[in-house]
Amino acid sequence: MxxxxxxxxxxxNRSRAHWxxxxxxxxxxxxxxxxxxxxxxxQLREHASAIKMHTVSQLPLYLxxxxxxxxxLGVHVHWAETAEDHNRIVLEILQRHSVKxxxxxxxxxxEECHLNPFLEKNGIEVVDTDLGERIVQLRNEPPSxxxxxxxxxxxEEVGECFHEHLGTEKxxxxxxxxxxxxxxxxxxxxxxxxxxxxxxxxxIAETGGIVVCTNEGNAxxxxxxxxxxxxxxxxxxxIPRVSDLAVFLRxxxxxxxxxxxxxxxxxxxxxxxxxxxxxVLVDDGRSGIIQSSEFRRSLSCIRCGACxxxxxxxxxxxxxxxxxxxxxPIGSILAPLKDSEKHSSLPFACSLCGSCTDVCxxxxxxxxxxxxxxxxxxxxRLIATSKKLSMKFVAGIMKRTWLFNxxxxxxxxxxxxxxxxxxxxxxxxxxxxxxxPEAPAKSFRQMYADRKSTASNPGDKSK
Amino acid sequence: MSSASKNSAARExxxxxxxxxxxxxxxxxxxxxxxxxxxxxxxxxxFREVLESVGGLMVRVPDVGAADAWLxxxxxxxxxxxxxxxxxxxxxxxxxxxxxxxxxxxxxxxxAVLKGHFGVAENAAVWVTDADVRHRVLYFIPQHMALAxxxxxxxxxxxxxxxxxxxxxxxxxxxxxxxxxxxxxxxSLVIGAHGARSLVVFLIEEW
Numbered sequence: 001m002x003x004x005x006x007x008x009x010x011x012x013n014r015s016r017a018h019w020x021x022x023x024x025x026x027x028x029x030x031x032x033x034x035x036x037x038x039x040x041x042x043q044l045r046e047h048a049s050a051i052k053m054h055t056v057s058q059l060p061l062y063l064x065x066x067x068x069x070x071x072x073l074g075v076h077v078h079w080a081e082t083a084e085d086h087n088r089i090v091l092e093i094l095q096r097h098s099v100k101x102x103x104x105x106x107x108x109x110x111e112e113c114h115l116n117p118f119l120e121k122n123g124i125e126v127v128d129t130d131l132g133e134r135i136v137q138l139r140n141e142p143p144s145x146x147x148x149x150x151x152x153x154x155x156e157e158v159g160e161c162f163h164e165h166l167g168t169e170k171x172x173x174x175x176x177x178x179x180x181x182x183x184x185x186x187x188x189x190x191x192x193x194x195x196x197x198x199x200x201x202x203x204i205a206e207t208g209g210i211v212v213c214t215n216e217g218n219a220x221x222x223x224x225x226x227x228x229x230x231x232x233x234x235x236x237x238x239i240p241r242v243s244d245l246a247v248f249l250r251x252x253x254x255x256x257x258x259x260x261x262x263x264x265x266x267x268x269x270x271x272x273x274x275x276x277x278x279x280v281l282v283d284d285g286r287s288g289i290i291q292s293s294e295f296r297r298s299l300s301c302i303r304c305g306a307c308x309x310x311x312x313x314x315x316x317x318x319x320x321x322x323x324x325x326x327x328x329p330i331g332s333i334l335a336p337l338k339d340s341e342k343h344s345s346l347p348f349a350c351s352l353c354g355s356c357t358d359v360c361x362x363x364x365x366x367x368x369x370x371x372x373x374x375x376x377x378x379x380x381r382l383i384a385t386s387k388k389l390s391m392k393f394v395a396g397i398m399k400r401t402w403l404f405n406x407x408x409x410x411x412x413x414x415x416x417x418x419x420x421x422x423x424x425x426x427x428x429x430x431x432x433x434x435x436x437p438e439a440p441a442k443s444f445r446q447m448y449a450d451r452k453s454t455a456s457n458p459g460d461k462s463k
Numbered sequence: 464m465s466s467a468s469k470n471s472a473a474r475e476x477x478x479x480x481x482x483x484x485x486x487x488x489x490x491x492x493x494x495x496x497x498x499x500x501x502x503x504x505x506x507x508x509x510f511r512e513v514l515e516s517v518g519g520l521m522v523r524v525p526d527v528g529a530a531d532a533w534l535x536x537x538x539x540x541x542x543x544x545x546x547x548x549x550x551x552x553x554x555x556x557x558x559x560x561x562x563x564x565x566x567x568x569x570x571x572x573x574x575a576v577l578k579g580h581f582g583v584a585e586n587a588a589v590w591v592t593d594a595d596v597r598h599r600v601l602y603f604i605p606q607h608m609a610l611a612x613x614x615x616x617x618x619x620x621x622x623x624x625x626x627x628x629x630x631x632x633x634x635x636x637x638x639x640x641x642x643x644x645x646x647x648x649x650x651s652l653v654i655g656a657h658g659a660r661s662l663v664v665f666l667i668e669e670w
Contacts, residue, residue: 023650038585039501050492057488060478067474073631079473092466131656132647148647155649175651183657190657191570207631217603217643217658224600224635225566235477242630243494246621249638250585260513260586261621263644264603264658266637267630272599287480296486 002345007317011433020152021315027148028309030258031359038250047247049363052300055238056290062205062238063281069208073270076278083113086282090115090197090230091122093278097228099194101125103186105212105219106133107199108146108303109232109282111325115197127189129218131182138165144319146326147256147305152318186218196222200233201302202248203279205240209269210279213252213262220266227275231268234282236299248302251361256304285338294372298333300362307356307366313349322346329356329366336373344382347373408443415439496626502619506584507666510617514587517641518654519662523614526669527552530611534576539607539661543573549596550576550611553665566598575605579639581616582664583624588638589664590628599635603643608659610639614666 011017035041055062067077076093080086086109094102102119104110104126116126116137128137132149136142138161143149150158159173168181198219202211210231212219223229239248253259271277289299308314308328319327324335324343332346347370356366377383397403415423416439424431442450464472503509511521524530531553534540540554547569548554554576563569577596579589589610593599602608618624630636643658654660 026650040499043499047492047494050489053486053489054491057486059481059485063478063481069631073634079470079477081473081476085473089466089470129657130647131645135647148650150647151650153648155651158648175648176653178648179645179653179656183655186657187570191567204630209631215643216645216656218656220637221600221603221657224598224603235481240491241494243496243622243625245630246625247494250621257646259517261588261638261640263517263641264637264639265588266635267633268635269631270634272593272634281477283477283480287477287483290481290486291484293486 001323003317003321003323003349004345006321006323007313007349010318010321011316016154017316017318019154020318023151024309024315027257028306028359031255031306031309032258034254034258034260035359038254044247044251045361045363048251048302048361049300051239051244051247052362053297055240056236056296056299058240059235059238059290062240063235065205066203066208066238067281069206070279071208073208074277075208075270076276078278078280080280080282080284083282083284086113086232086280086284087115087118089280090232091119091124093228093230093276094119094124094195095122097195097276099124099228101127101189101193102195102197103127103129103189103193103218103222103226104197105199105214105222106130106149107197107232108325109199109234110197111143112284113232113282115232127186127193129186129189129222130214130216131179131218134182134186135161138162142320142325144327145305145308146303152320190221190225193222193226195226195228195230196224197230197232198223200231200237200279201252202245203233203238204242204245205238207242207269209267211245211249211265211267213249213265215257215259215263217264220264223268224272227272228278229268229271229276230278230280232280232282234284235286236301252302252304255306255359255361289337292337294376295333295337295369297364298330298337298369300364301330301334302362304361306359306361310355310359312351312353312355317349322349329370330364333366333369333373336377340377340380340382344377347371347377348387405443405445412439412441412443494622496622498622500620500622501585503584506617506619507614509584510582510587513585514641514664517587518644518652519587519641519664521664521666523666524668527611527667530665530667533665534609534663537663540574543607545572546574546576547572547601547605548576549578553611554609560597563598566600566604569598569600569604572601572605574607574609575601576609576611577601579610579612579664581618581624581627582612582666583619583621583638584617585620586638586640587664588621588624588640590624590638591636592633593635594633602637602639603658605659607661608642609663609665611665611667611670613670614668617666 135150144152155173162168200210314328335343354367642662643656645656
């Protein structure tokens with residue numbers, strides 16, 4: 001399905017859509033307060049962007065350096081060209097150790113590869129340990145946000161879900177009570193697990209180590225008890241130096257949830273004594289994106305989710321309406337890069353307001369890329385005829401000044417004199433779920449012309 | 464194909480594709496530890512404020528003995544049946560860490576007193592490494608935790624922090640800022656997700 005009907009489904013429940021919008025805006029405001037408290041914020045963004053651009057321009061070098069240093073630390077390094085290869089590699093490691101149960105912390109990459117269903121099909125119990133991810137896993141649905149996986153779910157619904165699966169009291173919906181229940185339930189899972197799987201926030205070329213950031217401590221607990229730790233990462237997660245971490249750790253949590261840093265920022269350099277650490281480096285289309293000068297910068301993404309929290313479309317349509325592992329502005333670029341036919345509606349779920357670009361901690365030119373992606377979809381003939389025809393129609397009007405002026409006058413007059421039923425009806429989508437603006441007395445062109453003539457008058461004080 | 468040769472074939476293929484159309488190289492910015500980064504007139508006060516805002520508690524004491532006295536009067540410590548410390552004179556241990564080979568045996572630790580190396584004023588993070596504990600799970604599994612650092616060891620920001628550590632020298636090292644937390648249910652902050660339910664950071668003046 002495309003984005004508009006799924007978004008319509010979400011907005012049909014007006015109170016939920018409104019609540020969702022407010023919840024995300026709350027996070028956006030926290031982010032603003034944090035960003036404003038750091039005087040060199042803009043400089044950090046510049047640095048982060050430059051580090052990422054540099055890294056991708058030397059990626060083969062840094063990949064080899066990372067591999068060399070990781071091997072020297074006793075890490076097993078695996079390379080996976082595709083999602084299928086990634087899944088096969090993980091399964092082979094688990095089978096070699098006769099693993100029956102694993103605990104997993106948040107990893108967008110393993111979501112992208114659909115690792116969970118694959119492992120389950122092969123008889124392995126997979127438990128997502130991030131609270132939000134556990135909630136959506138028990139509800140048998142995908143996360144709707146990359147940092148806040150269960151942001152679309154009300155606490156009463158979490159209560160019902162936990163009552164069914166964890167035996168909490170019926171009707172209980174207190175977040176502290178529910179979190180406590182999940183803590184007890186997941187502690188058992190942590191202690192029973194034969195292996196732990198994590199994502200990777202940053203991989204450091206100069207040391208061969210990886211960094212994983214969480215607030216709950218689930219990644220850390222999950223890989224500190226069992227003997228096997230598998231860390232899965234896209235090849236774009238590399239950074240050259242340890243000192244680069246300072247820049248990224250200062251930006252990541254502030255941008256994501258408005259915290260000064262995540263509770264745990266764990267640096268792993270080699271396995272525990274007698275244990276194994278595996279790192280799986282995954283391409284799955286990334287090398288293709290590097291070759292595209294237009295979309296290369298999308299690989300700088302550090303998955304903070306700030307662009308989602310600020311996006312007026314995402315906030316009102318919910319993450320599931322994107323039908324993509326990564327939703328929101330950045331997802332609307334990454335998803336069509338992967339499968340332009342399936343995700344062709346996403347770059348249009350955007351008003352090009354540019355708010356995403358303003359908050360992005362690594363300065364990805366998100367709204368420019370979204371516009372460029374529309375062009376690419378046009379070239380590939382993946383734009384709906386209705387959209388193409390209406391664009392042609394509007395372009396025809398805009399090309400003819402007299403017609404544009406005439407229709408402008410007509411529209412202003414109509415808004416003033418027509419009865420409601422003639423304006424708000426099913427043929428006018430602009431009047432759906434909103435009030436049209438009051439018609440101004442003059443057009444912008446008229447106001448501009450008036451202003452110019454007063455400004456050119458030398459006796460005018462406003463000059 | 465064996466999995467080793469599959470791996471090297473995949474490696475070659477990925478590197479070849481990445482090399483195929485690399486963009487022009489752009490410079491890597493210099494990041495001197497000295498700045499221009501945010502500094503604070505009184506880093507310790509800033510550390511305390513930020514730590515409290517993330518749910519932790521800073522306790523400044525003249526020496527280890529004073530920290531010990533404070534701890535023995537702290538409810539979570541008094542209520543913990545299984546306790547563990549790695550700092551002589553600060554609390555006591557009800558089990559012998561050196562006799563434990565399997566980290567699963569630490570499942571029921573109620574309170575652990577561990578060593579931190581320094582704190583970061585801008586975000587209340589404390590640097591810890593596995594060189595100071597036999598099992599790194601001790602940073603994550605206890606119900607409650609205290610970290611002790613010398614009071615003089617507070618740096619301003621993360622750049623200064625990374626300027627003074629050898630990250631690659633430990634299988635595990637990291638920053639811990641406050642107790643474990645989650646806001647995954649309706650954005651309501653709950654302290655005590657999977658890790659510590661409370662975190663005390665002792666700043667010890669004479670150590």
